[in-house]
Amino acid sequence: MTQAEPQVVDFPLRRPGAPFPPPGYAGYRGRQGLVLSRLPNGDRVWLVTRHEDVRAVLTDPRISSNPEHPGFPNVGESLGVPKQDQIPGWFVGLDSPEHDRFRKALIPEFTVRRVRAMRPAIERTVDERLDAMLAAGDSADLVADFALPVPSLVISALLGVPPADRDFFESRTRTLVAIRASTDQQRDAAAKDLLRYISRLVAIKQKWPADDLVSRLLAAGTIAPHELSGVLMLLLIAGHETTANNIALGVVTLLENPEWIGDDRAVEETLRFHSVADLVSLRVAVEDVEISGQLVRAGEGIVPLVAAANHDDNSFECPHMFDPSRSARHHVAFGYGVHQCLGQNLVRVEMEIAYRKLFERIPTLALAVPAEGLSFKHDGVVHGLHALPVRW
Amino acid sequence: MRITADTNRCVGAGQCVLTAPQVFDQDDDGLVTLLLADPGAGEEATVRLAAGLCPSGAVTVHED
Ligand code: HEM
Ligand code: SF4
Numbered sequence: 402m403t404q405a406e407p408q409v410v411d412f413p414l415r416r417p418g419a420p421f422p423p424p425g426y427a428g429y430r431g432r433q434g435l436v437l438s439r440l441p442n443g444d445r446v447w448l449v450t451r452h453e454d455v456r457a458v459l460t461d462p463r464i465s466s467n468p469e470h471p472g473f474p475n476v477g478e479s480l481g482v483p484k485q486d487q488i489p490g491w492f493v494g495l496d497s498p499e500h501d502r503f504r505k506a507l508i509p510e511f512t513v514r515r516v517r518a519m520r521p522a523i524e525r526t527v528d529e530r531l532d533a534m535l536a537a538g539d540s541a542d543l544v545a546d547f548a549l550p551v552p553s554l555v556i557s558a559l560l561g562v563p564p565a566d567r568d569f570f571e572s573r574t575r576t577l578v579a580i581r582a583s584t585d586q587q588r589d590a591a592a593k594d595l596l597r598y599i600s601r602l603v604a605i606k607q608k609w610p611a612d613d614l615v616s617r618l619l620a621a622g623t624i625a626p627h628e629l630s631g632v633l634m635l636l637l638i639a640g641h642e643t644t645a646n647n648i649a650l651g652v653v654t655l656l657e658n659p660e661w662i663g664d665d666r667a668v669e670e671t672l673r674f675h676s677v678a679d680l681v682s683l684r685v686a687v688e689d690v691e692i693s694g695q696l697v698r699a700g701e702g703i704v705p706l707v708a709a710a711n712h713d714d715n716s717f718e719c720p721h722m723f724d725p726s727r728s729a730r731h732h733v734a735f736g737y738g739v740h741q742c743l744g745q746n747l748v749r750v751e752m753e754i755a756y757r758k759l760f761e762r763i764p765t766l767a768l769a770v771p772a773e774g775l776s777f778k779h780d781g782v783v784h785g786l787h788a789l790p791v792r793w
Numbered sequence: 794m795r796i797t798a799d800t801n802r803c804v805g806a807g808q809c810v811l812t813a814p815q816v817f818d819q820d821d822d823g824l825v826t827l828l829l830a831d832p833g834a835g836e837e838a839t840v841r842l843a844a845g846l847c848p849s850g851a852v853t854v855h856e857d
Pocket of ligand 1: 466492493494504556635636637639640641643644647677678681682683733734735736737739740741742743744745747748
């Protein structure tokens with residue numbers, strides 16, 4: 402194999418808004434091997450853009466999820482997002498077999514059946530948010546008033562946060578994800594507030610167990626109480642902005658393609674189409690490994706771009722088209738391999754209920770600004786909208 | 794066609810259950826369990842799809 406010095410590109414690319422992903426990805430997919438890129442902090446990482454290659458990277462045991470390995474891509478910080486502290490129980494950053502102890506303890510809580518049982522509670526939450534929006538007038542910011550609170554309220558119910566505390570919980574998680582509206586200090590303070598609250602919740606459930614996730618995990622005993630706080634923070638953070646952004650972007654897409662309103666297949670297609678977690682699955686090689694003919698040395702960072710993979714025309718016909726009738730289930734919007742999203746079945750139900758109720762109860766819903774005027778999160782790890790002004 | 798499912802590899806993503814609920818289920822631990830090890834001809838396509846979607850390679854289809 403001859404290896405000429407590869408051409409280095411700057412990364413992340415600016416997302417042009419809709420249509421996402423950045424048009425530059427198509428050019429990357431057409432190149433041989435992988436694409437060497439330079440992060441704003443100067444680090445060099447390999448970009449992986451083809452569907453088949455992303456799946457291969459995410460299932461290769463020589464490739465690690467642990468940010469403590471030297472060379473792990475620091476995409477978050479380069480975008481101005483503070484680095485997530487390595488708190489015990491943050492198992493998305495652990496490799497097998499350490500990772501598996503946490504995952505195995507949690508999967509009974511997220512089975513298809515268990516999530517179905519949460520339907521009535523999710524429907525109630527969605528209805529309450531819509532009641533509040535309708536009571537407040539004939540316009541709203543669908544991000545702040547609907548897309549952000551719904552997943553936060555669903556997760557706090559799942560964790561067993563008492564109803565009286567859910568507003569506190571929601572306000573702190575909102576600060577945590579607001580890139581523009583909050584400063585680093587405010588985000589830091591919100592994260593500390595939440596961690597403190599969660600530790601207290603764990604202590605309360607230790608004393609007074611009830612029929613909820615925290616009590617069951619404590620009873621099972623495979624996760625220590627001090628690790629449990631990290632696990633709960635992960636559930637909260639992993640499941641909040643991702644779901645919120647996907648709901649909001651999906652509403653825009655449905656308003657642009659109204660023939661798909663009311664069709665539940667739109668859920669899977671919005672996941673593929675928007676691929677909000679494009680920069681979430683970060684990796685580092687811990688041994689030399691060859692991917693798509695490219696030698697990646699131990700200690701080199703790898704960024705599998707799920708949005709690029711989900712728009713690969715070798716795996717999806719006319720990928721730039723929003724077409725819920727396609728069979729899109731092999732998309733990698735939730736990642737692939739042992740870290741594939743634990744909350745995916747919850748997300749599917751949540752999004753289905755959110756879209757159905759929103760358009761049923763507000764059939765005249767429309768954008769309050771021209772679509773070209775929407776403000777996208779170019780600067781976030783998770784793709785989304787800063788705000789979504791709507792009226793009815 | 795015969796299927797095997799390896800609970801040691803399963804990460805409980807539930808892709809198999811969503812795809813072919815008449816063949817796959819999740820047990821109390823959230824791990825894959827087979828309702829039918831020998832699915833009929835009518836199920837073959839969905840079973841292959843489920844095996845292909847499983848993120849951890851826990852589902853194997855044996856063509857014998
Ligand atoms: C549209 C919404 C969502 C998207 C696009 C999404 C995407 C992802 C992706 C790409 C990963 C893999 C990360 C990696 O490979 O390193 C992941 C992992 C994870 N997600 Fe989600 N997620 C969503 C919602 C949720 C929700 C609602 C929850 C929980 C309540 C959740 C909990 C988790 C957890 C715990 C992990 C780590 C799993 C592990 O390491 O085994 N996610 N998610
Ligand atoms: S799809 Fe694979 S990992 Fe997921 S539940 Fe089924 S067997 Fe387990």
